[in-house]
Structures are given as C-alpha cells and as structure tokens.
Amino acid sequence: MLDFFTIFSKGGLVLWCFQGVRGPAATAPVNALIRSVLLQERGGNNSFTHEALTLKYKLDNQFELVFVVGFQKILTLTYVDKLIDDVHKEFRDKYRNEFQQKGALGLLNGTFDFKDDFMRLLRDAEESSKVRAPTVMKTFEQSLKSQKTVKCMIETRGEKPKEKVKNKKNKGSKKDGTEAVAAPSKASAGDKQLSAAGDKEELTKDEILQKNREEFFRRHMKAGEKSRSPKPDTQKEKGKKPRVWDLGNSNAKVLDYSNSATNGSAEACPVEEFDPDMALGDKNREPGRLYDLEYESDDEAEEEKVVQNPSKPSAKKGGLGGMFGMLKGLVGSKSLTREDMDPVLEKMKDHLIAKNVAAEIAVQLCESVAKKLEGKVMGTFTTVTSTVKQALQEALVQILQPQRRVDVLRDVMDAQRHRRPYVVTFCGVNGVGKSTNLAKISFWLIENGFSVLIAACDTFRAGAVEQLRTHTRRLNALHPPESHGGRTMVQLYEKGYGKDAAGIAMEAISYARNQGFDVVLVDTAGRMQDNAPLMTALAKLIAVNAPDLVLFVGEALVGNEAVDQLVKFNKALADHSMAQTPRLIDGIVLTKFDTIDDKVGAAISMTYITSKPIVFVGTGQTYCDLRSLNAKAVVAALMKA
Numbered sequence: 001m002l003d004f005f006t007i008f009s010k011g012g013l014v015l016w017c018f019q020g021v022r023g024p025a026a027t028a029p030v031n032a033l034i035r036s037v038l039l040q041e042r043g044g045n046n047s048f049t050h051e052a053l054t055l056k057y058k059l060d061n062q063f064e065l066v067f068v069v070g071f072q073k074i075l076t077l078t079y080v081d082k083l084i085d086d087v088h089k090e091f092r093d094k095y096r097n098e099f100q101q102k103g104a105l106g107l108l109n110g111t112f113d114f115k116d117d118f119m120r121l122l123r124d125a126e127e128s129s130k131v132r133a134p135t136v137m138k139t140f141e142q143s144l145k146s147q148k149t150v151k152c153m154i155e156t157r158g159e160k161p162k163e164k165v166k167n168k169k170n171k172g173s174k175k176d177g178t179e180a181v182a183a184p185s186k187a188s189a190g191d192k193q194l195s196a197a198g199d200k201e202e203l204t205k206d207e208i209l210q211k212n213r214e215e216f217f218r219r220h221m222k223a224g225e226k227s228r229s230p231k232p233d234t235q236k237e238k239g240k241k242p243r244v245w246d247l248g249n250s251n252a253k254v255l256d257y258s259n260s261a262t263n264g265s266a267e268a269c270p271v272e273e274f275d276p277d278m279a280l281g282d283k284n285r286e287p288g289r290l291y292d293l294e295y296e297s298d299d300e301a302e303e304e305k306v307v308q309n310p311s312k313p314s315a316k317k318g319g320l321g322g323m324f325g326m327l328k329g330l331v332g333s334k335s336l337t338r339e340d341m342d343p344v345l346e347k348m349k350d351h352l353i354a355k356n357v358a359a360e361i362a363v364q365l366c367e368s369v370a371k372k373l374e375g376k377v378m379g380t381f382t383t384v385t386s387t388v389k390q391a392l393q394e395a396l397v398q399i400l401q402p403q404r405r406v407d408v409l410r411d412v413m414d415a416q417r418h419r420r421p422y423v424v425t426f427c428g429v430n431g432v433g434k435s436t437n438l439a440k441i442s443f444w445l446i447e448n449g450f451s452v453l454i455a456a457c458d459t460f461r462a463g464a465v466e467q468l469r470t471h472t473r474r475l476n477a478l479h480p481p482e483s484h485g486g487r488t489m490v491q492l493y494e495k496g497y498g499k500d501a502a503g504i505a506m507e508a509i510s511y512a513r514n515q516g517f518d519v520v521l522v523d524t525a526g527r528m529q530d531n532a533p534l535m536t537a538l539a540k541l542i543a544v545n546a547p548d549l550v551l552f553v554g555e556a557l558v559g560n561e562a563v564d565q566l567v568k569f570n571k572a573l574a575d576h577s578m579a580q581t582p583r584l585i586d587g588i589v590l591t592k593f594d595t596i597d598d599k600v601g602a603a604i605s606m607t608y609i610t611s612k613p614i615v616f617v618g619t620g621q622t623y624c625d626l627r628s629l630n631a632k633a634v635v636a637a638l639m640k641a
Contacts, residue, residue, distance in 0.1 A: 002077075003053060003070045005118065006030060007091060010038075010064040016091075016112045029053050029070055038066070040402075040611065041368055041395035049073060058084050060092065061376035062335055063099045067091075079125040086121045285624055288447035292630040293593070293617050335377045336384065341370055344388045355638050356601030358560045361608050369395055393635055399608050400631035406587045406615045411548060412450055412519055421453070421512040423520045423545065425505075426589070427538055428553035429565055430526030433591040433618060435464065437553060438521050439471035441589075441616060443623040446479050446489045450518040455508035456494035457501040457541065458525040465494045468523060478623070491517075501525065502541040509545060522547065529568035539576035542583050551615060553589045554606060556596045562605045570610065585610060591618040594625070598637040603629070 004026040005018040017026065029050040037048050037057075048055045054073040059066055067088050071077055091114060140146050285291070345366040352362040369391045378387055408424075415422040424441075426434045435458070442452045454472060458464035472492045479489045493508040505522050512520045524541065527534035542550060552569060554562055566585070574582040588606050596602075603614060614629040 001071070001075070002080075002122070003072065005067075005069045005087070007065060007067050007087075007112075007114075010066060015065075016114045018115070018118055026068075026070060029055055030068055033057065033068065036611070039398070041372075041398045042364070042608070045364065045367075046371075056080055056084060058088050059371055059374075060088060061372065061374055063092065065091075077129075079129040082128065083122060083125040086125065087118060090117055090121060288444070288449075290444060290616075290626065290628045293619070293627040293633050294630065335375050336373050336387070338370060338374055340384050341373060341388055344385050345370055348388065348392055351641075352601060352604075352638070353559075354599075356556075356559045356596070356599040356605075357638075358563045358601070358605040358609075360560070360563065361605050365392065365395060365399075365604075365608075389639070393639060396604060396635045396638060397631045399604060400614070400629065400634060402607060402611050402613045404613065406549065406613055408445075408549070408615065409448060412445070415548065416518060421509060421517050421520045422549075423509055423522065423547040424549045424551060425522040425524065425542060425545070425547040426551050426553055427524050427569065427585075428526060429528055432526070432553050432555045434458075434526065434553045435467050435471070435523055437589050437591055437616065437618045437626070438523050439468075439475065440618065440623050440626040442471070442490055442521060443475055443478070444626055445519055446475065451487065451516075452490045452519045452521060453508060453512045453515075453517040454490065454492050455505050455520055455522045456492060457504050457508075458523050459495070459497045459499045459501055459504070460525040462497075464523070464525070465496065468492055468494070475623075501537060502544045505541055505545045529565050529572065532572075535569075535572035536576045539573050539582075542573065543577050543579055546583070550583060550586045551589050552585045552587070552612075553591060554602070555592045556590050556600065556602045557592055558602055559605070562602050563609050566606060566609050585612055587613050587615040589616045589618065590614050590629070593617050593627075594619045598640050600634050600637045603634050604638065 002018070002020040004020055006014060006026055007016045008014045008030075019026070032050045033048050033055050036042070046056055046058065048057070052073060053070045055068055055070045057066060057068045067084055069080055069084055071080065091112075094114070094117070095112065348369075349362045349366045352365065353359050357365075369388060372395075373387065373391055378384070408422075412422045426438055428434055438454065442454065445452050454468055456465045456468050469492055472490055475490045476488065481488050493504070493511055495504050495507075501524060508522070509520055511517075522541075522545070524538060525534070527538065529535070552566060554565060558565070570584050573584050577583065588610070590603055590606070593600075606612075607614060617627040617629055619625045619627050
C-alpha cells in the first residue's frame with residue numbers, strides 16, 4: 001500500500017499528488033528528500049529513508065520534473081520500481097506538447113488530470129507482481145547429490161581423489177620442458193629415488209615401518225649433536241642497557257618530566273624560552289585570522305578535442321560536409337543518454353579514485369551526475385566531456401558545503417553570555433595529530449582573546465600528558481600573562497595516567513566554570529574504530545559531559561579507510577550511548593594536508609559520508625598552520641589532470 005505519489009518540478013511547483021492513506025501529508029518527507037539528497041548532490045541511490053517511510057524517486061532532466069513515491073519501510077513492495085517508470089513514461093507522453101510549447105507557463109497554468117491513468121498503472125503493477133510465482137526449492141532427485149552413488153562418496157584411507165591426481169598429471173606435463181633441461185644434473189638423484197622406491201615395494205609393511213623408525217632416530221641424533229655446540233666463555237649480561245647518544249644527556253633526572261603538577265598553575269608550567277619565529281612561521285600574518293586554504297592551479301579552459309576523420313583527402317573533398325558534421329556534433333540538438341556519458345563517467349571515476357576518493361564514494365558521485373544529466377539537452381557548442389565535467393565540479397563544491405556550518409568564535413561568545421565554558425572534544429584513531437592540532441586551535445583561540453583550559457584525558461598513551469604540558473609552556477611563552485593583564489591564557493588540567501577519562505573531563509569543565517575559562521579543549525586517547533571497549537569509553541565521555549562540539553580528527557592521507565573510520569565512529573557513538581537521541585560527530589579536523597599535493601580526495605569522502613563540515617585543516621608544523629576549508633580550491637586540486 002502506497003502512502004503517497006507526487007510529481008513536482010525542480011522549481012518546487014507540485015503538479016499532481018496522490019494520497020494513499022489517511023494521515024500526515026507528504027510535505028515533511030519530500031522536503032527532507034530535497035534538502036538531504038537533491039540539493040546536496042547525493043542522487044547516486046534512488047531511495048531515501050525518512051523516519052518510518054521509504055521514498056523512491058526518479059528525475060526527468062529534460063522537463064525538470066521529479067517523481068517521488070513513498071511507502072512504509074517495513075513493507076517490501078516489489079512493484080514500486082516498475083510503477084515509477086511507468087508513471088514517468090505515461091506522464092511525459094501525455095503532457096509532452098504542453099511542456100514543449102508553453103514551457104514554464106505550461107507548469108503554472110496547466111491542469112494535470114492524471115488520477116485515472118495512475119490508478120490503472122498501479123493496478124497493472126500490483127497484478128504483475130502477483131503473477132510471478134515464488135521460487136520453489138529443488139527436490140532431492142533434481143539435485144546433483146542424488147546422481148552420485150554411495151561407492152563414489154566413500155574415501156579409503158591413503159587414496160587420493162581422482163581430480164587431484166589428474167591435476168598433478170597436468171602439472172607434470174607442463175613441467176616436462178623444464179625438467180628435460182635439468183635432467184643430466186639430477187640423473188643420479190633420480191636413480192637413487194627409484195632404487196629406494198623399488199626396495200620399499202619389495203619389503204613388507206613391518207620391515208618398512210622398522211626402517212622408517214631407524215631413519216627417524218638417526219636424523220634426531222644428528223640434530224642433537226649439532227645443537228650441542230660449545231658455549232663461549234664470555235656470556236652476555238641479562239637485561240637491556242640504555243643507549244647513550246652523543247648529543248644527549250646522560251642524567252635521567254634532567255629528562256624526567258613526570259612530576260605531578262598542580263592543575264593549571266603557572267608554576268607547574270614554567271615559561272619556556274625558545275625562538276618564537278620557529279613556532280609561528282609567517283611573520284606577515286594577521287593575528288587571530290583563520291586563512292582560507294589556497295591552491296594554485298592553471299585555471300585555463302581546456303579545449304575539448306573534437307573527433308574528426310583523420311584522412312586528409314576526404315576532408316578536402318568534403319570540406320563543407322566535414323564542417324557541417326563538426327557543427328552538428330557541437331550544437332546542442334540532442335539530449336544526453338546514458339550510453340553517451342558512460343565512457344566519460346568511467347574516466348572520471350578512475351580519476352577520482354586516483355585522487356584518493358574512496359571507491360564507493362566515487363561510484364556514487366558518478367551515478368548521481370549521470371542521473372542529473374540523463375535526458376538533459378546539451379548547450380550550444382558544448383561536448384559531452386565538458387558537460388559531465390562541469391556537472392561533477394558543481395556536485396563536488398555542493399558536497400564540500402554542507403547544510404550546517406560551524407562558527408566556533410560565534411559559539412564561544414554565545415557561551416560567554418551564558419557564563420559557561422565552551423567545550424570541544426577531539427576524537428579519532430591513533431597517530432592522526434589530535435594533540436598537535438588541539439595546540440594549534442588553542443593558539444588561534446588565544447589570539448582571538450579567549451582563555452583556554454586543556455583537559456588531558458588521554459590517560460593511556462605514554463607521553464601524552466607531557467606532550468600537552470610542553471605545548472602549554474610554549475603557548476604561555478608566546479602569550480605571557482603580562483601581555484593579557486596578568487591573566488594566564490592557557491592552562492593544563494591533568495590527573496596523570498590510568499584514570500577514568502570521563503571523570504577527568506567532568507572535573508576539568510567544573511574547574512573551568514569556577515575559574516572563568518572561556519573554552520575547554522578535551523584531548524582523548526586515539527582508538528581504532530573496531531575496538532569496542534575503547535569506543536564505549538568514548539561514548540560515555542561524550543554522553544556524560546555533553547560537549548558543545550565533537551570534532552573527529554582524520555588525516556588527509558587515507559582513502560577508503562576514511563569512510564570506514566567515520567561510519568564506525570558514528571555507529572559506535574550511537575550504539576553505546578544511553579540517550580534516546582545519541583550525540584554524534586559534529587565536524588571534522590583534516591590534518592597533514594601539506595603532505596598530499598593534489599590528492600585531496602579524503603576531504604570529499606569524509607564530508608560525503610557524514611554530511612558534516614570540515615571545520616579546520618592542518619597544513620604544517622607551526623602553530624599558525626591552521627586553515628579553513630576552501631571548497632573551490634579543493635575541487636580545483638581534485639579535477640587537475
């Protein structure tokens with residue numbers, strides 16, 4: 001039973017609608033389809049789920065129409081695909097002249113009486129699904145097993161199956177040529193083996209068994225004699241010796257940074273003297289500004305090569321015909337078909353995969369572009385390649401600009417008005433740069449006048465607390481309290497190792513509220529997406545402390561792995577959360593962007609799979625190497641040949 005079937009234009013004008021059951025109108029699910037799929041260029045799959053409904057849709061690009069059918073997702077209606085194709089064809093054929101002659105006015109002023117036709121098509125589709133008989137299981141007599149005899153299924157011990165013997169014979173025949181070359185050198189060994197085989201055939205079973213035992217004991221005794229080699233007089237001392245480096249410090253006390261520190265105090269994090277130019281990089285930058293990601297590309301229009309007849313004499317003879325054929329190939333006189341686009345889309349898919357886009361995402365993107373262009377009339381003096389390429393570029397830019405944009409500075413100021421700290425939690429797999437980029441974001445927030453408390457909730461990795469302590473000392477050296485009216489701008493809250501991360505985060509947030517900090521940055525331990533206990537602990541930390549922003553830190557080097565990481569992180573947060581509406585990832589920090597040249601496909605994969613924005617991009621080793629995503633620059637790098 002269908003809930004609804006609606007036909008509307010891409011401009012949003014509803015032409016005809018069928019309501020199958022009494023209940024809420026189709027407005028909410030169709031609006032969700034438009035926002036989440038059609039506007040976001042995610043049309044690779046022709047189905048969409050909204051709450052308890054499954055929506056299937058079809059696009060008509062020639063007349064800019066959308067056909068949508070909705071039904072309960074617990075139902076398995078096999079005739080829906082046939083129905084939507086039949087309705088599409090019937091509606092087009094019936095009102096084709098009206099669309100072609102009147103255009104947009106035909107949509108506004110036209111009356112579309114389609115109920116009788118639709119009911120007829122619905123009955124035909126339902127009847128066609130009933131005609132199909134269910135598949136019947138094979139009887140035992142029809143199976144291959146019934147044709148085998150009992151004798152052929154019995155295997156005696158020591159015998160080899162016939163098929164394997166045949167395969168060995170075939171392998172032996174293939175190797176005859178190579179064995180013939182090596183035959184002279186191996187003749188003596190072959191004679192020995194043949195004589196041994198002949199002796200074994202003449203002996204009885206008991207004699208063969210006794211002979212094998214004697215041979216086994218002989219080998220064992222030889223191996224024992226070899227292992228009894230005399231031990232050297234000077235034995236190695238047990239235990240490891242510490243390596244002493246030429247430029248290192250042999251005094252262990254100087255290198256010991258594990259003393260427990262008073263949380264956030266300036267005494268625990270003394271000011272460190274170092275070269276600020278090395279930590280800051282660009283001297284001409286504007287303090288506190290988050291620059292856009294830049295990419296220098298040759299923005300020249302690529303001239304599409306028109307396929308012409310390579311033979312020169314024929315071109316001279318039929319000069320007018322050749323010119324006319326070329327113009328006919330360029331002028332938009334026909335609509336695009338799937339056969340025209342398939343070769344171009346196949347090349348585009350391979351190009352995206354080579355640029356580090358996940359294979360599954362590349363296929364869905366090309367499928368979405370094909371559905372968007374199929375049936376569309378080409379523009380004047382355009383080729384199929386340029387049309388497909390332009391549509392793909394538009395789709396990629398749209399994907400990199402998700403529905404919700406995260407403005408951290410605005411949200412921090414809003415939290416200040418409510419007299420509470422703004423809490424950001426960082427999560428991700430091991431080694432992607434969570435602590436390093438947390439320090440970069442801390443520096444950016446300090447330059448915008450906000451005080452930061454870093455919560456050291458990575459209580460598992462050795463050196464994690466010391467790493468944050470070093471960053472805190474350096475940030476305090478760059479922004480000493482004297483420059484901010486005696487106020488320490490960044491402090492560290494830590495409780496050592498082996499403690500409950502959720503409890504430390506809760507204490508840090510409470511400490512920040514009491515001390516008047518503006519932002520709390522929570523550093524968590526790296527964990528693989530398949531580790532259930534660690535994912536449960538992360539879900540607990542997020543559920544208990546309810547941060548304002550949950551950022552997933554991922555590196556730009558990964559391809560297919562990016563999809564797996566994000567999907568499983570979101571799934572684990574949803575599964576292990578006790579809340580009715582679980583808290584999922586809000587945004588992405590893309591790190592190591594300076595190491596990939598133009599292979600920027602990970603940005604597409606991450607935003608496509610989550611519909612979440614990339615908030616920050618890490619581009620280097622200094623505190624200033626933090627950028628905001630520029631969608632057009634990323635797409636330019638992605639489309640570069």
